Amino acid sequence: MVEKVVVAENLSVLLGRRKVLEDISFTVMRGQLTGVIGPNGAGKTTLLRAILGLVQVESGELNVLGYSKIDLKEVRPKIGYMPQLQSFEKRFPFSVADVVATGLLSPKTLFRRHVNLKKRISQALRSVGMENYILEPFQDLSGGEQQRVLLARSIVRKPELLLLDEPNSGLDFPAQRLFMELLISLKTEENLAVVLVSHDLVSVASFADQLVCINRTMHLHGSPLDVLNSPHLDEAYRCQFDLLSSTIGKERYEN
Amino acid sequence: MSEILAYGFMQRALMAAIFVGLLCSTLSFFVVLKRLSFLGAGISHTALGGIAIGLVLGIDPIITGSVFAVGTAMSTGYISRIGRVGEDTVIGIYYATGMALGIALISSFKGYYPELFALLFGNILSVTVRDLAIMAVVLVFVLLFVILFFKELLAICFDEEMAIAGGLPVNLIYMGLLAAMGLTVIVSIQLVGVVLVAALIVIPGAISFRLSKNYRGMLWLSLLFGLGGSVGGLFISYFFPVPPGAAIVLILAVAFALTMVLKPIFESGHRKTLLDK
Ligand SMILES: Nc1ncnc2c1ncn2[C@@H]1O[C@H](COP(=O)(O)OP(=O)(O)OP(=O)(O)O)[C@@H](O)[C@H]1O
Ligand SMILES: [Mg+2]
Numbered sequence: 001m002v003e004k005v006v007v008a009e010n011l012s013v014l015l016g017r018r019k020v021l022e023d024i025s026f027t028v029m030r031g032q033l034t035g036v037i038g039p040n041g042a043g044k045t046t047l048l049r050a051i052l053g054l055v056q057v058e059s060g061e062l063n064v065l066g067y068s069k070i071d072l073k074e075v076r077p078k079i080g081y082m083p084q085l086q087s088f089e090k091r092f093p094f095s096v097a098d099v100v101a102t103g104l105l106s107p108k109t110l111f112r113r114h115v116n117l118k119k120r121i122s123q124a125l126r127s128v129g130m131e132n133y134i135l136e137p138f139q140d141l142s143g144g145e146q147q148r149v150l151l152a153r154s155i156v157r158k159p160e161l162l163l164l165d166e167p168n169s170g171l172d173f174p175a176q177r178l179f180m181e182l183l184i185s186l187k188t189e190e191n192l193a194v195v196l197v198s199h200d201l202v203s204v205a206s207f208a209d210q211l212v213c214i215n216r217t218m219h220l221h222g223s224p225l226d227v228l229n230s231p232h233l234d235e236a237y238r239c240q241f242d243l244l245s246s247t248i249g250k251e252r253y254e255n
Numbered sequence: 256m257s258e259i260l261a262y263g264f265m266q267r268a269l270m271a272a273i274f275v276g277l278l279c280s281t282l283s284f285f286v287v288l289k290r291l292s293f294l295g296a297g298i299s300h301t302a303l304g305g306i307a308i309g310l311v312l313g314i315d316p317i318i319t320g321s322v323f324a325v326g327t328a329m330s331t332g333y334i335s336r337i338g339r340v341g342e343d344t345v346i347g348i349y350y351a352t353g354m355a356l357g358i359a360l361i362s363s364f365k366g367y368y369p370e371l372f373a374l375l376f377g378n379i380l381s382v383t384v385r386d387l388a389i390m391a392v393v394l395v396f397v398l399l400f401v402i403l404f405f406k407e408l409l410a411i412c413f414d415e416e417m418a419i420a421g422g423l424p425v426n427l428i429y430m431g432l433l434a435a436m437g438l439t440v441i442v443s444i445q446l447v448g449v450v451l452v453a454a455l456i457v458i459p460g461a462i463s464f465r466l467s468k469n470y471r472g473m474l475w476l477s478l479l480f481g482l483g484g485s486v487g488g489l490f491i492s493y494f495f496p497v498p499p500g501a502a503i504v505l506i507l508a509v510a511f512a513l514t515m516v517l518k519p520i521f522e523s524g525h526r527k528t529l530l531d532k
Contacts, residue, residue: 093473095469105407
């Protein structure tokens with residue numbers, strides 16, 4: 001079963017008077033991991049926020065899970081989102097379970113309790129290997145453990161599309177590796193479409209099914225190897241990538 | 256004890272202390288979690304301008320003060336979300352302007368000087384039945400709002416971006432919280448005055464934030480300290496020549512200082528992690 005989850009065609013986004021994204025086109029399939037790369041300020045976060053309907057599409061088409069760009073608000077309950085790290089309060093009196101529970105809140109849960117709350121929370125925590133920490137204070141966990149709990153928060157509502165904004169930043173190498181493997185197994189089990197923003201080109205390239213490289217406008221879109229070996233990558237990042245593109249390929253990384 | 260409460264003014268003062276203690280400690284919980292303490296100070300000082308307008312024009316100061324307090328709170332939230340000006344900058348401007356307006360108006364009418372002192376430092380012993388009724392109404396509204404939107408308020412305080420992405424009416428709820436803060440500050444001014452009210456909506460939450468890593472525990476502790484501080488301060492001021500407002504704030508400040516010392520002891524008994532088992 002191949003199904004288009006996100007279709008962007010010549011997408012442009014304006015923030016204030018500034019054109020932050022211009023002429024972006026790509027497609028995200030169900031069961032695929034799409035890596036989004038690009039330098040700081042390229043508009044990666046803005047792209048995720050556009051998919052969530054949090055910023056207005058100025059021109060072009062954007063279709064998410066069958067919803068067009070004007071009613072993206074409706075699609076939010078079907079999307080799991082992990083914002084770029086700094087968005088949450090670091091020392092907050094929440095247990096791990098409380099953090100995951102916030103992932104279930106939506107307009108539908110206003111004025112009422114969620115049914116099966118406990119079961120959903122422990123299920124989500126089990127799938128990220130954190131079920132033993134359910135009652136721990138969230139602030140006492142390590143950065144890597146917190147990331148896994150935040151991943152549980154984004155999947156607890158059983159989304160069809162998962163948007164992750166640099167979920168790996170600040171993790172050491174084994175923790176990053178673990179996180180990616182976890183993500184891949186989740187993706188396979190639930191047949192999820194995953195869009196992953198990352199600055200770790202090596203890691204995304206080895207796990208992603210396709211790469212989208214943006215810098216305001218889209219530069220490249222295709223299989224990880226094609227994108228990383230493309231001469232246009234330097235152009236997107238406005239610097240030389242000799243080392244990366246010449247020595248690192250999928251085969252090399254995997255053995 | 257019973258002999259103190261034989262006085263009508265003390266009965267009313269006690270009721271007022273309980274109402275205000277409950278209100279302030281409930282909001283204090285969110286003020287600390289959402290880092291709104293400077294806004295609290297800003298609202299109360301701006302309110303002085305509103306109260307002064309009421310006194311000068313002969314309108315009930317609680318009405319003009321409420322308009323100023325709620326207006327300050329909500330417009331601060333609005334301006335900092337829409338414009339490119341930081342919340343603290345907006346508050347800094349309101350703060351001084353409101354205070355200046357208040358002082359200018361009140362001092363140009365000589366007869367109001369005694370009232371100015373009461374406004375600045377509170378006058379709980381002059382609370383009337385009507386004041387109590389207003390406090391009760393505000394208390395009911397604020398508690399209703401907090402109970403209805405409790406989980407959403409928590410989620411917004413923890414991670415606003417996620418709350419928005421989840422489709423919650425974040426702006427509406429946040430504005431509701433700011434309005435509740437404005438009303439709470441206004442009715443609390445009678446108890447502790449413009450200058451000290453900021454302490455009453457910060458310290459209970461700050462103490463409980465230090466003591467608990469669990470929001471339920473934090474909320475109960477905040478209520479406990481808020482009520483204990485306001486009622487305790489009232490009784491202290493009956494026996495010692497200290498104004499109630501100052502006594503209340505000093506009790507809370509001492510309690511906060513104690514948590515600095517006592518926290519390690521408290522924690523060692525309470526920490527139960529997987530590793531300890
Ligand atoms: N509200 C706004 N108004 C105007 N410009 C904005 C606004 N928000 C972001 N921008 C600009 O849009 C551009 C893209 O921002 P975005 O956060 O999407 O970049 P990013 O690719 O996620 O960067 P990073 O790798 O640093 O996270 C930046 O140049 C930023 O300054
Ligand atoms: Mg970003």
